[in-house]
Amino acid sequence: MMIRAAIRSDLGAILRLLRELGDTTDTQGAQVRMSSAAVRAWTRMENDPDRTVLVAEERGQIIGTLDLVVVANLTHDAQPWAIVDNLVVAPEARGVGIGRALMEDAVDRATRAGCYKAELLSHDSGGGARAFYQALGFDNSTEGFRRYL
Secondary structure (H helix, E strand, C coil): CEEEECCHHHHHHHHHHHHHHCCCCCCCCCCCCCCHHHHHHHHHHHCCCCEEEEEEEECCEEEEEEEEEEECCCCHHHCCEEEEEEEEECHHHCCCCHHHHHHHHHHHHHHHCCCCCEEECCCCCCCHHHHHHHHCCCCCCCCCCCCCC
16 A cells, blocks of 8 residues: 555545545445536645645555645744644545554654644544544544534
């Protein structure tokens, strides 16, 4: 298995994985339609030097992904901080360390970028993701608030 920065040709596979997060109403099999909005968003993301979409690839198949954003900052001696979002591993590839490898690569990239912290949010109220992130050294140390627009 290899962890690498995603490229444009990975977009279809990434979109298929992201359906696992459950934020879409598309329930039609494995065929994912690349909307013009998704292509425009990808173009912005791949041209942003502070953003990296990582993929886990095994035998030519994308089996995991996450999104890493480095945020400029004025506190902490102007050290940036990182956001990790949209971590997902294909159901058939879970439980063998792919999520851990993606997270470790993201934290390594954030460290090399000079970030003083990495943050993430988890929607898992059942505890599986919570235990996973805690095992990686993340603390459930703050209360978060969100307003969808």
